[in-house]
Amino acid sequence: MTIVDRVPDSDYPYMFQAADSASLAGQNSYVETTRWRLILLSFAALLGLFSWQFSWGEVGPIDALALTGAAAFIATLMLELNTWRTRPDKSWYDGRAVAESAKTLTWKFAAGGNPFPIDMGVDDAQRALLARLQSVKNDFPELVLSPLNAPAISDWMIEQRQSTFDDRKKSYLAARINDQKNWYTDNAKLNKRRSKQWRFTLLSLEILGAVLSLASAFNQDVTQLSSAIAAFLTAIVAWNQTKQHDFNARAYSAAIHDLTSAEAKLRLVVTEESWAREVDDAEEAISREHVVWLATRSRL
Incomplete structure (x- = not known):
């Protein structure tokens, strides 16, 4: 085994x-x-x-x-x-x-997928x-x-x-498809949570900046902090651009959908010929998410 x-x-x-x-x-x-x-x-x-x-x-x-x-x-x-x-x-x-x-x-080699x-x-x-x-x-x-x-x-x-075919099939579904789905699921949740946290921070600083600017406009004794807060906001925006939490959360969610569909097709396969083709398609679905990720990163 x-x-x-x-x-x-x-x-x-x-x-x-x-x-x-x-x-x-x-x-x-x-x-x-x-x-x-x-x-x-x-x-x-x-x-x-x-x-x-x-x-x-x-x-x-x-x-x-x-x-x-x-x-x-x-x-x-x-x-x-x-x-x-x-x-x-x-x-x-x-x-x-x-x-x-x-x-x-x-995985294409180990599972017997095209082009192997x-x-x-x-x-x-x-x-x-x-x-x-x-x-x-x-x-x-x-x-x-x-x-x-x-x-x-x-x-x-x-x-x-x-x-054997059955062993390769079980291994691929568990160690590749299911493992990848779990990774996408965990990271989609993490990025969604981080995105909400940073969005709340941005909104809070924007409100604080508006309040302090109004206060300094009517009271000269209040230190004008709006420029520093603007710098903090710019830094947070730049950090979010680096981490891309929103984009990653959406991309991983879409990848889960593609892999779920690929998994259903893989489970129905009973011949080596069909298996080789479906493994190739499943790997293309996984690669698609990374190609999109790489394209967005290259534009930063």
Whole structure:
């Protein structure tokens, strides 16, 4: 019996593991850099509303908060220049594209889906898979894969391919389709929740900004904070543009619908020929969500 409910990353081929690792590293670097840039800019905007002067020997007066604000801008500039130099966003997107394509090819090979139908010999199928994987990598020549010690084709992939039709069918439905549906479901809920939280934060700050601006208009003793609040709002909008919670929630919900339909068709299959075709269609449904995600990210 070679039925599996879940496939660990270590059972996927080198191409997936290396590209996935490179993508995660690029994502973490890009997101953290964006986070700190927005924090520093918001901090600088807030400091600009106040003054704290001091004298240093014969030099003075010096505004300490203005100096701190200048340091925040310089730090932001350094982060921006480093991002331009290293392009972690490109590693993130390109790595994810290669990793997802490699995962799709892995499952087509292991389950006996087109273009690796089960009547294709194991050796021929392995050669065809290696050629496809190399073709995927060739489409992203600038991507630097993470150095990992992993096989080009894992033992699990070959064992799964050589198992019976029923075992391959059960494994694919559980470890690929159901696992992917669970991932989409969890992340759709998470992104929907985060989207509501940030929308509430934006509305609250907008109301606060309006109230404080009106208060300062009629009372000169009230500190004018509207410019700082505007900076905070701009930072939140930019952060949401980076995370894209609304878009992700909708895209994952649509992907669940497509996978549910694909799952129903897969369960009805009784022949290898039909199975190879339906596995190919199911993988295309999974790939569709990622293609849309990649297209929107590339426009940022």
